[in-house]
Amino acid sequence: xxxxxxxxxxxxxxxxxxxxxxxxxxxxxxxxxxxxxxxxxxxxxxxxxxxxxxxxxxxxxxxxxxxxxxxxxxxxxxxxxxxxxxxxxxxxxxxxxxxxxxxxxxxx
Amino acid sequence: xxxxxxxxxxxxxxxxxxxxxxxxxxxxxxxxxxxxxxxxxxxxxxxxxxxxxxxxxxxxxxxxxxxxxxxxxxxxxxxxxxxxxxxxxxxxxxxxxxxxxxxxxxxxxxxxxxxx
Numbered sequence: 610x611x612x613x614x615x616x617x618x619x620x621x622x623x624x625x626x627x628x629x630x631x632x633x634x635x636x637x638x639x640x641x642x643x644x645x646x647x648x649x650x651x652x653x654x655x656x657x658x659x660x661x662x663x664x665x666x667x668x669x670x671x672x673x674x675x676x677x678x679x680x681x682x683x684x685x686x687x688x689x690x691x692x693x694x695x696x697x698x699x700x701x702x703x704x705x706x707x708x709x710x711x712x713x714x715x716x717x
Numbered sequence: 718x719x720x721x722x723x724x725x726x727x728x729x730x731x732x733x734x735x736x737x738x739x740x741x742x743x744x745x746x747x748x749x750x751x752x753x754x755x756x757x758x759x760x761x762x763x764x765x766x767x768x769x770x771x772x773x774x775x776x777x778x779x780x781x782x783x784x785x786x787x788x789x790x791x792x793x794x795x796x797x798x799x800x801x802x803x804x805x806x807x808x809x810x811x812x813x814x815x816x817x818x819x820x821x822x823x824x825x826x827x828x829x830x831x832x833x
Contacts, residue, residue, distance in 0.1 A: 617757075641820075643821050650805075650827070650829075651826070651827070652807055652824035652825060652826050652827050653760070653807070653824050654824070655821045655822075655823075658821065696759070696760070698821075704762060704765065704775065705750070705762065705822060707752075707759045707760040707761075708759060709757065709758060709759035710759055
C-alpha cells in the first residue's frame with residue numbers, strides 16, 4: 610500500500626462546478642499536511658496548508674480527518690485557471706511524502 | 718527574490734558520463750531535498766539534508782550522491798548515469814532544520830534529464 614494515495618483522476622468539470630479531492634495516508638504519526646498545485650512540466654507550488662480544524666482560502670477549503678487518516682480539498686466555483694494537478698503532501702518528522710496527484714481539467 | 722535555482726534546466730547526455738545538477742537557495746533554509754518525478758509515480762525523494770554536512774537517503778538514493786558543504790547549495794551528482802535515471806528532477810528547500818516536517822517546501826523550476 611502506498612503511503613499517500615490519491616485518486617489520479619482526471620476530473621473534468623465545467624466552469625463554476627464544485628469539485629472535491631481526497632487523499633489518504635498510512636502513517637498515523639504524520640505531523641503536517643499540505644496541498645500543492647502543479648501545472649504541466651512546472652514545479653509544485655504550495656496551495657495551502659491543512660489544519661486540524663479545517664481551513665479556507667477563498668474558493669478553496671481543506672479538511673483533515675486524523676482518525677480516518679485522510680485530507681480533502683474542496684474547490685468551489687471552479688475557474689479555467691484551476692486546471693492543474695493537485696498533490697497531497699504528508700509530512701513526518703524528517704520527510705515529506707507526496708501523493709501521485711489528481712489531475713483536474715476545468716472546461717468552459 | 719526568494720528562490721530555489723537549479724541548473725541546468727535541460728540536459729541530454731549518454732550513459733556513464735558523470736554529471737552534476739546544481740541547486741542553490743537564497744532563503745537561508747536549513748532543509749534541502751532532491752526529488753525525481755516520473756509518470757504515475759509522483760514525486761519520490763532521492764536525498765535530503767537537514768543542515769550543512771548532514772545528508773540522508775530518501776526513498777530512491779541508488780545511483781545518486783549529494784553533498785552539503787554550504788547552507789545554500791545542495792548539488793545532485795550522478796557518477797555513472799543510466800537510462801533509468803531519465804526523469805524530471807526537483808530540488809526543494811524549507812526553513813526548518815529540525816526535520817523539516819512541519820514546513821512547506823519551496824521548489825526549483827526542475828531539471829529534465831535524458832540519459833541515452
